[in-house]
Each structure stands twice: as C-alpha cells, then as structure tokens.
Amino acid sequence: MLAHPPSPDDAFTGAAGRRDNEPGPSYFEQPLLKRPHWGWNVITYLFLGGIMGGTGLITMLAGRSSIPADRRLSRTAKFASLALAAINPPLLISHLGRPERFLNMLRIVKFKSPMSLGVWGLVLYSGAAGGNVLYELAEMRVAPRWLRIFAPPVLEPLQALLGAFTAGYTGVLISATAIPLWAKGKRHIPALSVCSGLAGACALNTILAIVSGNDEPVERLERLEAVAALAELTLLADFRRHAGALGKPMFEGKRGRRLRDFTAIGGIAIPLLLNVMGAVLPMPKSLRNARSVAASALTLLGGYVLRETFIEAGKTSAGDPHAAFRQPE
Amino acid sequence: MANGFFTDTTLCIGCKACEVACKQWNELPSDGLAFTGMSYDNTLRLSGTTWRHVAFVEDREVGTTIVNRWSMMSDVCKHCTHAGCMEACPTGAIIRNEFGDVYIQPDVCNGCGYCVPSCPFGVVDLIEPFKPSAAKAAEYNTATLDRERLSEGALQSHGGIAGKCTLCYDRQRLGFTPACAKACPTESIQFGNVDDLKARARKRVERLRERGVDAQLYGVDETTSVGDLNAFFLLTQPPEHYNLPARPVLPSTHQPAGYAAAALAAAALAVAGLAIFRGR
Numbered sequence: 001m002l003a004h005p006p007s008p009d010d011a012f013t014g015a016a017g018r019r020d021n022e023p024g025p026s027y028f029e030q031p032l033l034k035r036p037h038w039g040w041n042v043i044t045y046l047f048l049g050g051i052m053g054g055t056g057l058i059t060m061l062a063g064r065s066s067i068p069a070d071r072r073l074s075r076t077a078k079f080a081s082l083a084l085a086a087i088n089p090p091l092l093i094s095h096l097g098r099p100e101r102f103l104n105m106l107r108i109v110k111f112k113s114p115m116s117l118g119v120w121g122l123v124l125y126s127g128a129a130g131g132n133v134l135y136e137l138a139e140m141r142v143a144p145r146w147l148r149i150f151a152p153p154v155l156e157p158l159q160a161l162l163g164a165f166t167a168g169y170t171g172v173l174i175s176a177t178a179i180p181l182w183a184k185g186k187r188h189i190p191a192l193s194v195c196s197g198l199a200g201a202c203a204l205n206t207i208l209a210i211v212s213g214n215d216e217p218v219e220r221l222e223r224l225e226a227v228a229a230l231a232e233l234t235l236l237a238d239f240r241r242h243a244g245a246l247g248k249p250m251f252e253g254k255r256g257r258r259l260r261d262f263t264a265i266g267g268i269a270i271p272l273l274l275n276v277m278g279a280v281l282p283m284p285k286s287l288r289n290a291r292s293v294a295a296s297a298l299t300l301l302g303g304y305v306l307r308e309t310f311i312e313a314g315k316t317s318a319g320d321p322h323a324a325f326r327q328p329e
Numbered sequence: 330m331a332n333g334f335f336t337d338t339t340l341c342i343g344c345k346a347c348e349v350a351c352k353q354w355n356e357l358p359s360d361g362l363a364f365t366g367m368s369y370d371n372t373l374r375l376s377g378t379t380w381r382h383v384a385f386v387e388d389r390e391v392g393t394t395i396v397n398r399w400s401m402m403s404d405v406c407k408h409c410t411h412a413g414c415m416e417a418c419p420t421g422a423i424i425r426n427e428f429g430d431v432y433i434q435p436d437v438c439n440g441c442g443y444c445v446p447s448c449p450f451g452v453v454d455l456i457e458p459f460k461p462s463a464a465k466a467a468e469y470n471t472a473t474l475d476r477e478r479l480s481e482g483a484l485q486s487h488g489g490i491a492g493k494c495t496l497c498y499d500r501q502r503l504g505f506t507p508a509c510a511k512a513c514p515t516e517s518i519q520f521g522n523v524d525d526l527k528a529r530a531r532k533r534v535e536r537l538r539e540r541g542v543d544a545q546l547y548g549v550d551e552t553t554s555v556g557d558l559n560a561f562f563l564l565t566q567p568p569e570h571y572n573l574p575a576r577p578v579l580p581s582t583h584q585p586a587g588y589a590a591a592a593l594a595a596a597a598l599a600v601a602g603l604a605i606f607r608g609r
Contacts, residue, residue, distance in 0.1 A: 027384060027572035028367045030374060033451035037442040057599060061606040070606060097440020097455055097489030104420040104439045112581055115443045116419035160599070168591025176583045177446035178413065186583035190591035198598050220605050227601045231594065318446065325569050327449060327578040 023322045032324035033178055035315045038095065045091040046170050046307040047200070049122075050193055051300075052084035054201025054228075056125065056163020059132060060156040061224075062217060069216035074156070075136050076208050081129040081159065088122065114173035121165045128159040167197035174310060181317035182310075183328045184246045188239035189310065195232040199225050200303040203271075203296035210289045218292055222275045225299065229268045236264065236306075246323055249316035250309055259309045267302010271295035331429025332501065333559030334510065335526040336403055337533060338571075339544065340517035343369060343401035347381040350512035354497065355380065368399075374572075377456035377492035381405050381509050386570050402562065402571045403509070403518055406431065406452045406494035407548060410556030414493075416581045417447035422491075429523070429559060430496040438490040445491065449555060449577035458489040496560075523559050530563060537563075547573060554579035 055077050063074035093102045106123070110116035131150035137143035138150075171190030174182045182189065202225030206218050240251050250256065274295040278288055317323055351357065357378040365371050368385035375382045382404045412431045415423040422437035423444060433444075433453075444453050497507035505511070510520035519526060527549055537544035547568055548558030555577045568575050 025567055025569040027386070027570060028370075030367075030572055031451065032572055032574060034445045034448070034454045036446040037455055057595075057602060061599075061602040065606045095441075097442070097458060097491075098438070101420075101437075101439035104422070104437055105441075107437075108421040110419060110421065112416040112584075113419045113443070114584065115417065115441060119419060164591075164595035164599070168588070168595060171591060172584055172587035173443070175587050176417075176580045178449040178451075178578065178580050179446050182446070183578065183580065183583055186586045187590040190587040191594040194591050194594040194598065223605050224598075224602050227605075228598055231598070314446070318451075321569075321572065324451070325574050327574060327576065329578055329582075 024325065026321040026325070030321060031319040032321045033318040035318045036177075036179065036311070038311055041091045041095045043304070043308045043311050045088055045095075046193075046311070047304045048084055048091070049088055049170055050167045050197025050303065050307075051200040051204055052081055052088065052125070052197075053163040053165070053167025053194075054198035055081045055084065055205060056129070056159040056161075056166070057198060058201055058205050058221070058224075059129075059163075060160035063152055063156045067217070069214055070220070072212075072214045073205065073209055073217045073221075076212055076214070077205055078129060078132045078136055078159075080204065080208055081163075082126070082133045085122070085126040085129050092119075114169050114176055118166065118169045118173060121162060121169060125159065125162040125166050128155055128162055131155045132159055164194065168194045174314070177314075178324070178327060179314045179318050180246050180320070180323040180326070180328060181243065181249060182314050184243045185239055186328070188235055188242065192232060192235045192239070192306070195228045195235060196303050196306055199228040199232055199268075200300055202228065203299035203303075206292050206296045210293055215285070215289055215292075218289075219279070222278065222292065222295075226272055226275055229272055229299065233264060233268045246317065246328070249320075250313035255309055255313055255316075258305060262305040263302040263309070266298050267305065268299070271299045271302075274298075331408075331523045331559050332496065332521065333408055333430070333523040333526060333561070334405060334496070334507070335519045335521075335530050335561060335563070336405065337517050337519070337530070337563045338400055338402040339537060339542065339563060339565060340515045341383070341401040341403055342515055342517070343383055343385055343399075344514060345372075345383050346512040346514060347403050347509035347518055348372060348379070348383060350508040351381045351494075352379075354500065354508035355495070357492075375404060375406070375452050375454075375493070377454040380492075380494040384571050386566065400565060402564070403513075404571070404573075405509070405560050406496075407450055407555075407561075408494075408496060408559035410559070411554060411579050413447040413449055413555070413580045414444035414453050414491075416579075417443045419443060426498055428496065428498070428501050430498065430501075431559075432495055432498050433491055433493060435490055440489045440491065442491070447580050449574060449580065453491050453493040456488040456490060456492045494560075523557075527561070530561065533563060553577055554582045 059074050059077040062070040093099045105119045109120055132155050134147045135150040138145050138147035168190050171193030175186040175189045202221045206221045209215055209218050240247055274291050278291050360379055363371055368387035370385045372382050384402045384404055386400045388398050408430045415431050420437055420439055422434045424432055426432045440455060442455050500507055506520045510518045530546055534544045544563055544565055547564050548561030551557050553576050
C-alpha cells in the first residue's frame with residue numbers, strides 16, 4: 001500500500017521530533033499533494049498539440065508569402081494541421097476516467113479553467129483548419145469552387161492565432177496547479193510550450209516538405225526552427241536557475257540526464273549544428289535533405305522528452321511535502 | 330450563508346468514528362488494511378473514497394525540547410472560499426451548492442483529473458474505475474454488489490470520477506447533521522453556520538490560551554489567495570505537523586503571468602517568422 005514504507009525510526013522522528021538535516025516539520029514525511037494522474041496519452045497530446053499549434057503559424061507565414069513553393073508548403077501544413085486536430089481528441093478522451101462523458105467538456109465555457117478554454121481552442125482551431133483545407137480542396141478542384149469562400153487572408157491568420165493559443169495554453173494549464181515544480185514555472189512553462197511547439201512544427205513540416213518533393217522552403221523553416229529552439233534552450237536554462245531546489249525532480253538524477261541528452265543536446269544543440277552545417281557546407285541535395293530529416297527527427301524526439309519530463313517530474317514534485325509547504329506565490 | 334465544520338483538535342480522542350460514519354453513510358469502499366507504523370494512523374491520507382482522515386501526531390522526548398504528547402486531528406476537505414478544484418473543473422461538475430459547500434456532481438464529472446493537482450491541500454483524488462469481473466465479483470461483499478446494481482446516482486457505483494467530502498449534501502438537504510459531526514463523541518467536529526462556528530472557535534481559543542495552551546485557528550481570517558476555509562481547524566502545533574500548508578496558494582493566480590508569457594513568446598516568434606518568410 002505504501003509507496004515508501006517508512007522505517008520505524010522515521011515514524012518516531014516524524015512531526016516535531018525531526019532530524020536536524022530535514023528541511024522542516026512534516027507529517028511523517030507523507031506527501032501533502034496528490035499526484036496528477038496524467039500518463040502517456042496526455043504527454044503525447046501536449047507534444048502533438050504544441051506541434052499542431054505551431055503548424056497553424058506556419059500555415060499563415062508560408063501562405064502569405066509570395067513564393068509559390070511557400071504556398072505549397074502552406075497547403076501541406078493545412079492538411080497536417082487537420083490531421084493533428086483529428087488525432088488529438090481521441091488522445092484526450094482516452095485519458096478521462098469516464099470517456100463516454102467527454103461532451104460534458106462542451107457544456108460550459110469557463111475562463112478560469114485553462115482546460116475548458118483549451119477544449120474550446122481545439123474546437124475552434126479544428127474549424128479554422130477545416131476551412132483552410134476546404135479552400136485548398138476547392139483550389140485543387142476536388143471540391144466545389146464555392147468553397148473558396150474560406151478566404152485564406154482571413155482564415156490563415158485566424159488559424160495562426162488559435163494555433164498560438166493551443167500551443168501555449170497547455171503550459172498555463174500545467175503551471176496553474178499546486179504542484180511546486182509546475183507553479184514555479186508559471187512564466188517559463190507556457191513560453192517553453194510555445195517555443196517547443198513551434199520548433200516541433202518546423203521539424204514536422206520540414207519532413208513533410210521533403211517527402212512531398214517541395215524542399216525549397218526547407219531552408220526558411222530551418223531558420224525559424226533555429227530561432228524557436230534557441231529560445232527554448234534559453235528558457236530551459238533560465239528555468240533551471242529560477243526553480244532552484246524545486247527543479248530537482250526535473251533537472252537532476254536519471255530524469256535530468258535524459259532531459260539533457262534527448263532535449264538540450266539531442267533535440268536542440270545537435271539539430272542546430274546540423275542546420276548550420278547545411279547552411280555553410282556545400283553538399284549534394286540528397287545529403288542535404290537527409291541531414292534535414294535527421295535534424296527534424298531529433299527535434300521531435302527532444303520535444304516529446306521535454307513534455308514527458310515535465311509531467312513525470314511534476315508527479316515527483318507532488319510527493320515532496322517540504323516543497324509543497326512552500327507553495328510558490 | 331455557508332455551512333461548514335469547526336474541527337477542534339484539542340477535543341479529538343482519535344476514535345476514528347468520523348472516518349467510519351463517513352464511509353458508512355456515503356457508501357465508500359474500504360481502503361484495505363495496512364500497518365504503517367506511524368502512531369495509530371493506518372489511513373494515512375484523504376483520498377477519492379476517504380473523506381475524513383484522523384492524523385495522529387505523536388512526539389517523544391528528544392533532548393530537552395520536546396514534550397511527550399499526542400494530538401489527533403480529523404482532516405477533511407476545506408470547502409475553500411476560493412476553491413482551486415472548482416476553478417480548474419472544465420465541465421462545471423464542481424459547484425458551490427446552496428449550503429455554500431464545494432460539491433462534485435457525480436453525474437457530470439468525466440474524470441479529467443485536473444482538480445487533483447489544483448487542490449493546494451491535496452484533498453480531491455480520482456476514484457479507481459469500478460469494474461468487477463465475474464471471477465472477481467465473489468471477492469466483493471454483498472454491500473458492494475448492491476451498490477453496483479444501483480443507478481448512476483450512487484456516488485461510487487462505477488468510479489472513474491473525482492471524489493471528496495460532499496459535506497453530506499444529501500443529509501443537509503434532509504435537515505440532518507453531516508455523518509462525521511453526528512458521530513463525533515467529543516464534539517471535536519462541530520457543524521453549523523460558518524459565522525457562528527467562527528465566533529465559537531474564537532472564544533474557545535481565548536479560553537485555551539488562558540489555560541496556557543498554544544491554540545490557533547487555521548482557516549479563519551486568512552490573508553492567502555485561498556481565503557477562509559468553510560471547514561476550519563483549531564490547532565496546537567504548526568500546520569505542517571498535521572500535513573497542512575501554512576500558506577496555501579490558489580493555483581489560478583498563476584494564470585495571468587502564464588498567458589502573458591505565452592503571448593509574448595508567440596508574438597516574438599511570429600515576428601521572427603514574418604521576417605524569415607518575407608525578408609526577400
């Protein structure tokens with residue numbers, strides 16, 4: 001029953017009779033807070049939702065460009081957004097204790113609840129992405145021409161705006177809790193979600209562009225990814241400094257090494273290096289594309305590990321009563 | 330005006346009648362039996378199906394500073410003035426009912442679990458989905474099987490939702506005192522109008538202090554973002570000794586900074602993106 005059975009000695013040194021090296025009084029070192037129940041499906045949603053949001057921004061950036069290859073990229077991004085918007089709800093529904101009651105999420109709009117706003121953000125984003133896809137289908141002459149009423153000058157910026165929201169709200173959702181590690185990151189985690197989401201979106205769209213034989217805009221995607229990834233690395237380093245002892249479950253031990261290896265080094269530093277190499281070294285097109293795909297795959301893996309680390313470290317943080325007694329304001 | 334609990338730890342004798350009465354009235358399943366070795370506390374904590382928990386703070390003499398003392402405290406959902414769980418709930422399943430108490434509507438909750446990390450007191454938790462297989466059914470007692478046969482209305486009939494103290498909403502609607510307060514043999518748990526209870530509690534603190542007891546109220550005249558607690562306590566030791574946070578923080582207060590940071594990051598990246606995709 002007990003996760004960590006205390007030794008008899010612990011039992012009698014609990015409460016006021018604590019040892020000197022303990023950071024303060026507690027109730028037999030029992031956790032104050034309950035652990036979040038979120039598992040792989042929520043982690044995957046946080047990861048894919050961020051990418052979906054970032055792809056919304058790419059839809060607009062490439063769609064409003066005057067270069068034909070960029071417009072083709074925008075079309076790919078629109079289809080990818082809609083596909084992601086279709087994958088995400090089942091992931092979210094599968095984590096519910098009562099999945100058949102998913103629609104209860106839609107019975108109210110609640111501004112105080114980031115989860116309520118997020119669900120509505122998802123619904124609206126799906127609508128905007130759907131409209132943009134219908135326009136493209138009309139342009140491709142596989143759908144009736146009147147569907148071009150879903151005008152890109154309106155719907156692309158709308159999808160970008162909703163995308164920024166869906167990428168960012170997950171960070172607000174996590175940090176607006178009592179979990180000490182998450183609460184401490186009330187500024188860092190939402191900003192990190194946006195940066196990591198856009199970096200992941202650039203990576204995914206790079207792969208899609210290369211697969212669809214439209215590799216001309218890849219260089220621009222990689223430049224945008226470099227900006228997002230550098231911001232992500234800076235925020236991560238600053239969060240480590242800011243969190244101090246509360247950051248232990250995330251930045252130290254096995255989980256900390258995993259975050260360093262897969263996100264900081266493998267997911268940010270190495271892709272950046274590969275992108276710089278691609279920009280300065282002359283190389284044949286096939287090798288250049290292989291390098292882009294490799295860098296993108298690493299970025300995506302790093303993005304997943306970042307979300308996984310946040311959720312799993314939050315569970316550890318919830319179990320530390322001394323951290324929970326000093327709830328960050 | 331809100332109804333609530335005043336739990337006076339100086340009167341608690343640790344009989345756990347409140348735990349038992351709560352379990353029986355609310356048809357909550359057993360937690361199983363475990364010996365923790367932590368004084369007489371084998372319940373350990375509140376959970377989705379444990380809505381009263383008696384903590385036993387047992388101290389022994391260490392050097393010259395600690396007196397040998399034993400104090401008990403019956404913990405419960407605080408029914409906060411500003412409730413983190415209620416604000417987090419995306420379905421509106423968690424409401425403030427007509428008695429001023431924080432109540433989870435069991436037929437609305439879909440088990441998203443967001444209230445769980447949003448409670449600064451670690452009270453609310455998800456209840457395991459209740460799915461007895463044919464082979465396992467024999468292990469459950471008849472009461473459990475009866476409950477399973479009941480309609481959706483039976484609180485724990487199928488699990489998978491969040492659970493916590495309802496302040497005996499059903500009993501209150503019948504004009505009854507909540508089960509725990511009714512069963513408490515020493516009136517350590519008192520139920521009533523929160524303002525009346527507070528007046529009574531302040532007098533009690535005065536009287537105890539006259540007798541030299543270091544008594545203080547927890548959850549009354551609070552300056553935290555959570556505000557006063559409709560279920561408040563009289564303590565004789567620092568709150569942490571009873572697993573209570575000295576200064577709980579309402580999680581939603583983190584939201585403005587979070588949305589601002591996300592918007593700033595998104596705006597900066599959008600500007601960079603516009604420059605990259607248009608700068609030629």
